[in-house]
Amino acid sequence: MALERVSMNRVYDGVLTKYRFKSAALGGLMAQFNLFIPANASSTHKVPVLIYLAGLTCTEDTGAQKGNFIGPAAKEGIALLFPDTSPRGAGVEGEDKDWDFGVGAGFYLNATIPAYATHYNMLTHVTKELPQVIASDELGIPIDWTRQSIFGHSMGGHGALTIYLASLLGVGDNTQPKQYRSVSAFAPASNPSISPWGIKAFTGYLQGGAEEGKVRYDATELVGRCKSKENPVHVLVDYGSEDQFLKGGQLLPENFLKKAREVGYDEVQVRVRKQEGYDHSYFFISTFAADHVHFHANFLKA
Numbered sequence: 001m002a003l004e005r006v007s008m009n010r011v012y013d014g015v016l017t018k019y020r021f022k023s024a025a026l027g028g029l030m031a032q033f034n035l036f037i038p039a040n041a042s043s044t045h046k047v048p049v050l051i052y053l054a055g056l057t058c059t060e061d062t063g064a065q066k067g068n069f070i071g072p073a074a075k076e077g078i079a080l081l082f083p084d085t086s087p088r089g090a091g092v093e094g095e096d097k098d099w100d101f102g103v104g105a106g107f108y109l110n111a112t113i114p115a116y117a118t119h120y121n122m123l124t125h126v127t128k129e130l131p132q133v134i135a136s137d138e139l140g141i142p143i144d145w146t147r148q149s150i151f152g153h154s155m156g157g158h159g160a161l162t163i164y165l166a167s168l169l170g171v172g173d174n175t176q177p178k179q180y181r182s183v184s185a186f187a188p189a190s191n192p193s194i195s196p197w198g199i200k201a202f203t204g205y206l207q208g209g210a211e212e213g214k215v216r217y218d219a220t221e222l223v224g225r226c227k228s229k230e231n232p233v234h235v236l237v238d239y240g241s242e243d244q245f246l247k248g249g250q251l252l253p254e255n256f257l258k259k260a261r262e263v264g265y266d267e268v269q270v271r272v273r274k275q276e277g278y279d280h281s282y283f284f285i286s287t288f289a290a291d292h293v294h295f296h297a298n299f300l301k302a
């Protein structure tokens with residue numbers, strides 16, 4: 001399916017383009033995404049790509065417009081890919097009733113409950129379909145897909161961590177082994193199989209409920225299956241001390257950190273930072289955006 005350009009904006013000497021295409025992973029629905037290509041990219045100089053997964057209620061525009069990522073990525077010569085957060089237009093009864101489930105809340109998993117299984121496959125969409133569709137497009141978009149990293153916020157932080165760790169462990173069939181060089185997250189939902197958001201999502205999307213989610217889509221559980229000597233990782237997590245969802249027990253980053261240390265990951269491999277006074281908003285994200293882009297650049301440009 002050829003990509004259709006929806007809009008183009010020049011930004012930091014590069015170009016941000018919104019595309020849409022008929023997504024097989026999302027049951028034939030039209031999917032949109034934003035892609036930033038830095039000025040230094042060309043057919044003879046393909047650039048690495050950093051994928052940003054946004055959170056609940058967001059679209060492909062939220063991170064692109066509010067994240068403050070493009071300037072640092074332009075400086076580093078890194079492309080940025082901004083997928084949407086769910087299929088749109090599936091018409092599943094109740095999919096738009098709650099802001100934390102259904103539309104805008106795809107949880108970066110592949111649904112197994114029949115009502116959602118046709119369309120709610122954001123895992124395949126992000127890890128397989130988007131790289132394939134962009135790489136094969138006749139436009140000749142100059143990205144080097146052997147150099148990918150991934151990051152995200154909240155539900156998107158959950159998505160980034162679980163996609164990265166599952167790829168590292170070879171869990172599930174949606175990613176190439178070690179498809180990503182590094183992962184980072186802002187206020188990630190780190191232990192969703194025991195948090196309200198995660199239990200609601202896993203119960204609503206997965207036939208096996210929270211138990212199925214625990215095995216495949218829980219960063220704390222996945223990092224607990226890693227062996228630090230066999231699975232070297234590059235992980236950066238930031239969260240705000242005043243984050244209302246942290247206080248509400250939705251994020252549980254302390255569980256992820258505890259498990260990572262238990263399996264032998266030190267501060268260098270798994271860095272988790274509590275940022276005093278910050279909340280869950282894009283004001284927090286944009287403050288530390290450059291840190292995250294430069295963190296990934298260390299590995300994407302190595």
Ligand SMILES: N[C@@H](CCC(=O)N[C@@H](CSC=O)C(=O)NCC(=O)O)C(=O)O
Binds near residue numbers: 057058062153156
């Ligand atoms: N509508 C909700 C608040 C929803 C919210 O805060 N969404 C976050 C992500 S939460 C987990 O993924 C977000 O990124 N919002 C977009 C933004 O621009 O801030 C409510 O009423 O509480």
